[in-house]
Amino acid sequence: MKPRLLSLLGIQQLTTGQIESILALARRMDPSRPSQLLHGKRVALLFYESSTRTRTSFEFAAKTLGATTTLVTPVSSSIEKGESLIDTGWTVASLGADAIVMRHANSGAVYLLARYVQVPIVNAGDGMHQHPSQALLDALTITNHKKKLNGLRVVIVGDVYHSRVARSNAELLSRFGADIVFSGPPDFVPEVSATIAPGVTACHDLNVALRGADVIMALRVQKERLTGKDISVEDYIADYQITPQRMKLAKPDAILMHPGPVIRGMELTSEVADGPQSCIHEQVRNGVKTRMAILAMLLGAAR
Amino acid sequence: MKDMDSLLIARGRVVDPASGIDQEMDVLLRDGRVAAVAAPTNLRGQAKRSFNAKGCIVAPGFVDLHVHLREPGQVHKETIATGTAAAAAGGFTSVCAMPNTVPVNDSAEITRWIQAPERGALVKVFPIAAATEGSLGAKLTNFAALKRAGAVAVTDDGKPILSDRLMRDALRAASRLKIPVVQHAEDTRMTAGCSMNLGATSFRLGLHGMPNAAEASIVERDIALARATRGHVHVAHLSTREAVEAVRRGKKARLRVTAEVTPHHFTLVDENVGDFNTHYKMNPPLRSVADRDALVQGIIDGTIDAIATDHAPHAFHEKQVEFERAAFGITGLETALPIAITVLHQYFNLPLWRIVELLSSNPAKIFGFGGRGTLAKGAHADVTIFDPKKKWTFDASQSHSKSKNTPFDGWSFSGKVVATIVGGKVVYEG
Numbered sequence: 084m085k086p087r088l089l090s091l092l093g094i095q096q097l098t099t100g101q102i103e104s105i106l107a108l109a110r111r112m113d114p115s116r117p118s119q120l121l122h123g124k125r126v127a128l129l130f131y132e133s134s135t136r137t138r139t140s141f142e143f144a145a146k147t148l149g150a151t152t153t154l155v156t157p158v159s160s161s162i163e164k165g166e167s168l169i170d171t172g173w174t175v176a177s178l179g180a181d182a183i184v185m186r187h188a189n190s191g192a193v194y195l196l197a198r199y200v201q202v203p204i205v206n207a208g209d210g211m212h213q214h215p216s217q218a219l220l221d222a223l224t225i226t227n228h229k230k231k232l233n234g235l236r237v238v239i240v241g242d243v244y245h246s247r248v249a250r251s252n253a254e255l256l257s258r259f260g261a262d263i264v265f266s267g268p269p270d271f272v273p274e275v276s277a278t279i280a281p282g283v284t285a286c287h288d289l290n291v292a293l294r295g296a297d298v299i300m301a302l303r304v305q306k307e308r309l310t311g312k313d314i315s316v317e318d319y320i321a322d323y324q325i326t327p328q329r330m331k332l333a334k335p336d337a338i339l340m341h342p343g344p345v346i347r348g349m350e351l352t353s354e355v356a357d358g359p360q361s362c363i364h365e366q367v368r369n370g371v372k373t374r375m376a377i378l379a380m381l382l383g384a385a386r
Numbered sequence: 387m388k389d390m391d392s393l394l395i396a397r398g399r400v401v402d403p404a405s406g407i408d409q410e411m412d413v414l415l416r417d418g419r420v421a422a423v424a425a426p427t428n429l430r431g432q433a434k435r436s437f438n439a440k441g442c443i444v445a446p447g448f449v450d451l452h453v454h455l456r457e458p459g460q461v462h463k464e465t466i467a468t469g470t471a472a473a474a475a476g477g478f479t480s481v482c483a484m485p486n487t488v489p490v491n492d493s494a495e496i497t498r499w500i501q502a503p504e505r506g507a508l509v510k511v512f513p514i515a516a517a518t519e520g521s522l523g524a525k526l527t528n529f530a531a532l533k534r535a536g537a538v539a540v541t542d543d544g545k546p547i548l549s550d551r552l553m554r555d556a557l558r559a560a561s562r563l564k565i566p567v568v569q570h571a572e573d574t575r576m577t578a579g580c581s582m583n584l585g586a587t588s589f590r591l592g593l594h595g596m597p598n599a600a601e602a603s604i605v606e607r608d609i610a611l612a613r614a615t616r617g618h619v620h621v622a623h624l625s626t627r628e629a630v631e632a633v634r635r636g637k638k639a640r641l642r643v644t645a646e647v648t649p650h651h652f653t654l655v656d657e658n659v660g661d662f663n664t665h666y667k668m669n670p671p672l673r674s675v676a677d678r679d680a681l682v683q684g685i686i687d688g689t690i691d692a693i694a695t696d697h698a699p700h701a702f703h704e705k706q707v708e709f710e711r712a713a714f715g716i717t718g719l720e721t722a723l724p725i726a727i728t729v730l731h732q733y734f735n736l737p738l739w740r741i742v743e744l745l746s747s748n749p750a751k752i753f754g755f756g757g758r759g760t761l762a763k764g765a766h767a768d769v770t771i772f773d774p775k776k777k778w779t780f781d782a783s784q785s786h787s788k789s790k791n792t793p794f795d796g797w798s799f800s801g802k803v804v805a806t807i808v809g810g811k812v813v814y815e816g
Contacts, residue, residue, distance in 0.1 A: 167707060189708035190592035191662030199706075210710070211592030247592060278586040 088380050090197050090204040093213035094254040102219070102255065109223050109369070109376035114147050120384045121150035127180035128154045129171070130207070131162070131187040136343050136367065137207050137216070141184045144374035148384075153180075168192060172200035182381055185209075190247075203381040211245050217342055218251035220373040222259075224366050225298055228338050233260035238292050238333075240323060241302030241350055242271040248342045249302060250279060257282045266292035267323055268314040271304075289323050296333035300340045301325050301350040316349075325351040330360060338362045392416040393810060397426055398439025398771060402446055403743040404751075404760035413444055415767040418809040423761055437812075439771050442804050445742045446761050447479025447509075447768030449749040451568075451646050452543075452622055452694035453719065455481070457505065458496065459488025464699040464788045467506035469719070472697070472787040474508045474814035476719040477803040479768035480750070480758060481509060481697075485516040486544040492516035492527045494535035501536050508813045509806070510768070512538045512755070514568060517547055517556050526552065529559045538753055541568035543622060544669075546604055548574065553608060557617025566618040566644070566753065571604035571629065572596070572670065581710045583656040583671040591662065593710065596671055602628035609636040609643055618642035620752065623696050625651050625670035627680030634689040644752045645684075646694035649718060649725035652681045654793065664705045664712035665793040668698065682734055685744065692749040693741075695722050699789030717787045720780070721794045727774055727801030738774055746770070767810035776802040 088101055097105075126145040130138055138154070145152045155175060157163050162171055168187075175183055182203040185193055190210030197204045208214040222232065229235055237256055243249040243265045253263045257280035265272045266289045277285045286292040293299065304323075309316055325339065339351070339361045347353050356363060393415045400411040400423060412429045414422040422429055450473065456464040466483075473481045483500055485491035491500065497513045505511070515537035519525045521544070529540055540560060547553045547569060560567045577596040582588050584595025601624075608619045609632055624630060624645045636643035650668065655678050659666045666672060684690040698715025705712050726745065730736040750759025757765045782795035806814035 167703065169706060187708070189710045191709045194661045195706070195708060209592070213592070244589075250590070250592060273589070275584075275586055275589045279590055 091215050091377055091381065092193050092197055092204065092206050094215050094218055094251050097215070099258055102222070102258065105219055105373070105376050105380060106223055106226065108379065109219070109373040112372040112375040114143065114371040114375065117147050117149070119149040120379055121145065121148040121382055124150040124181045124382050125179055126150050126152045126378065127175045127183045128152055129175060129183050129185040130154065130156050131185070132208070134186050134207070136370070137186065140367070140370040141205070141207060141374050144371050145378055147371070148375055148379060150378065168195055169199045172196045176200050176202045182378065205377060205381065208247055210247065212247050212250065214247040214251050216370070216374055216377055217248050218255040219377070220366060220369045221252055221300070221340060221342070222255055223369045223373055224340060224362050225338070227365070228362070229297060232256060235261040235297040236264065236295055237261050237298040237300060238264045238266055238296045239300045239302065240266045240289060240325065242304045242308055243267055243276050243302065244271050244273060245308060246302050252300065253283050254280050264292045268312070268319065270312045270314065289329065290332060293329055293332035296337050298338055298340065299325060299330070299333055302342065303344060303346060304350050306349070320349065324349070325355050327352070327354050327358070330355060330358070340366055343367070391810060392421070392433035392435070393807070394429055394433035394436040395439050395444050395769065395771065396436050398442045398444035400444045400761060401739045401742045402761040403739050404446070404747040405762050407761070408739050413761060413769065415769070415807065415810045418767050420761050420763055420765045420767055422763060437771070437805060439804070442771050442773050443738060443742070445770045445772070446746045446759050446765070447770050447806070447808065448477045448723070448745040449480040449755065449759055450478045450695050450697070450719065451482045451692055451749045451753060453481045453483060453697040454486065454699065454715070455483045455511070456699060457487060458499065462701050466500065466511060467508070468786065468788040469697070469699070470508040470511065472717070472719040472785060474806045474808070475786045475803065475816070476721070477723050477770035477772060477806050478719060479509050479770065479806060479808045480512060480755065482512045482514050482538060482753070484514055484543045485541065486521060490516050490521045492519050492521065494531045497532055497535040497537050509808050512536070514539045514541050514543070516540065517542050517567060518552065521545055523548055523552065526556055526559060529563055529565070533563050533565060539566045539568050539620065541570065541622070543568060543570045546570050546572050546574060550607065550611070554611050554615060557611055557615040557619060561615055561617035564754065566620040568620045568622050569604065569608050570622050571601045571608065573600040573604050576600040581667060582659055583673045585656055585674055587656045587659060591659065598626040598628050598673070598677070601626045601670060602632060605629040605632045609641060612636065612641045612643055613639065616642065618644070621645040623648050623651065623670055623694070624681065624684070624690060625673050625677060627677045630680045630684040630689055634684070637689060644691045645689065646692040646749070647681050647685060647690045648694060648696045649722050650716060650793070652678060652685060653725055653729050654678070658793070662709040663793070664707070664709055665716060665791055667709060667712050667714055668696070668716055669714040682730070685730065686734065686736060691752050693722060693726055693744045694749065695719050699787050700791045701789060705791050715791070717785065717789055717792045719787065720785055721792065723772060723803060724780070724799030724801045725794070728799045731774070732800055767807060769807040770803060771805040772801060772803045774801045776800065778802050
């Protein structure tokens with residue numbers, strides 16, 4: 084018997100079988116055809132940090148399956164008055180939430196919530212730690228284009244240090260035998276980053292990293308994170324921006340991904356973002372499907 | 387009447403490193419002092435009461451150089467009464483109280499207040515006063531006045547004395563008074579926003595990590611200043627291999643540098659943080675396996691002088707929060723001896739007399755507590771009796787401390803305190 088998925092906190096907690104089940108279910112989900120699979124279920128969206136894409140994605144996913152959603156944010160709520168995370172979680176659960184989707188600025192906040200609150204918890208991003216639904220939708224996107232994950236060369240470019248997307252993707256893709264290369268300046272790609280999972284390496288020369296790449300995943304780079312670092316914005320763009328020229332270093336059938344929000348002219352150029360190899364819009368579409376699958380599984384409406 | 391105040395501790399194995407004794411003997415306590423230590427049966431009948439210590443170690447009372455009793459100001463975490471009750475249960479007959487109270491203990495008045503009988507201390511409390519006013523790191527306190535009021539050392543613990551000039555002046559002033567400057571070695575310019583050790587675990591968990599260099603660079607600097615001033619720097623809660631090496635070199639150069647280590651730092655590593663368990667969050671943080679091993683080596687070869695607990699009680703609501711927002715620190719008074727025996731004696735084969743030395747005679751000696759840390763005739767009648775073989779499981783909910791923030795809840799240990807005697811009075815019996 085497969086262990087039932089109780090909460091989605093991070094990639095590490097998932098078995099390989101659970102990841103495969105979520106992806107299989109996500110492929111069957113169709114956001115354009117509303118259903119009543121989760122009719123009567125209440126999903127609380129507890130967002131301590133602003134988010135457009137992930138929040139909307141979870142909201143559409145829940146509503147497409149017939150569930151109702153409520154958004155809880157720190158502004159104009161008890162959180163602003165100093166209520167603890169555990170108390171907020173208890174309150175939301177006691178009000179009748181069947182699942183809580185949480186975004187939080189502190190790494191590990193979702194573990195605290197899951198320890199004390201007895202409803203399924205979905206991690207919609209915790210600090211620099213994990214963003215498991217993003218890694219799952221990315222895996223779905225990659226498998227739409229590549230036969231298998233095993234043996235793929237996936238280059239993750241940018242601010243890996245601050246990125247929960249990079250951590251989640253590395254852990255998931257490593258599980259299926261992909262080779263992951265983190266590339267960026269040393270402040271963003273410290274040597275220790277390669278220890279996160281088997282098959283992960285760090286390479287500070289993007290032109291070397293891109294050679295033979297099957298997947299290029301650009302991460303958002305916030306300009307303010309470059310201040311005080313050894314590299315200027317100009318140098319970052321010169322050394323690490325994904326350009327049409329750099330795309331040519333990868334395999335001809337390589338795909339380009341970005342978790343958003345895209346800062347054009349920073350991580351990549353418009354030619355690349357809108358080019359034929361870009362899967363950025365597909366990622367967003369897959370986000371809704373993947374989150375439909377996650378909610379269906381956690382709320383016991385799917386096998 | 388004198389006999390009424392006497393106690394014979396019979397048939398125990400007396401381990402008194404300061405006197406070079408490690409054999410079965412009887413100890414007679416009278417009028418708050420050690421009256422005699424002699425071969426078994428020789429002292430029979432000389433005391434009204436006797437304590438059968440058969441199978442136990444009879445040691446000079448333990449001295450903890452580093453505790454946070456939280457009073458004045460943070461009595462929801464601990465009081466001097468509850469903290470010293472935990473100390474007694476852990477075999478500590480003397481504790482040094484850190485000054486990061488509210489307000490900070492930077493005055494003779496607070497130093498005296500802490501020692502007042504009204505506080506209800508069960509064991510001897512030695513205040514350590516703030517080295518700078520308000521521990522703000524700007525202006526030195528009046529060390530002479532603080533010493534007269536009973537302070538045994540100065541520190542800004544919880545924070546480092548960061549300024550080179552201030553640390554130099556502190557060592558000079560303390561040196562004239564023959565008291566140590568206790569340094570919380572952390573270059574806070576490298577650790578802002580950090581909540582654990584820098585390494586593979588902090589990267590995986592997405593937490594900002596404190597580099598070893600933040601500790602080592604301050605220890606190196608302080609040793610250079612100890613050389614320049616001939617002052618005594620005592621390094622609190624040593625945690626990195628680089629800092630152990632720096633202390634080792636300082637000792638080789640015959641400088642006045644001493645160091646303590648906590649039970650959690652020689653036992654646990656950063657990976658134990660697991661899934662953001664805040665009971666493994668403290669400052670300095672749990673380090674790597676290589677650091678932990680270097681601390682054990684430093685204990686074995688004598689680089690590290692003392693085991694100190696850094697007992698840091700916090701209320702539930704200060705720990706049951708997001709990891710990055712949780713308070714630093716754990717309680718430690720009741721688990722220090724069992725951890726030392728289980729880890730250092732049983733696992734690393736450190737002789738029991740060395741553990742007694744680390745918990746008692748050495749800390750008493752380096753802080754200049756005359757008549758303590760020894761069972762020599764005339765010494766204070768502070769005695770810790772423990773059964774080194776007793777197996778038991780620590781239950782944090784039964785702790786004498788007001789707070790229960792410990793990673794060792796539910797751990798099974800060898801070695802338990804049987805009785806703690808302060809000034810000839812039994813203050814704890816387990």
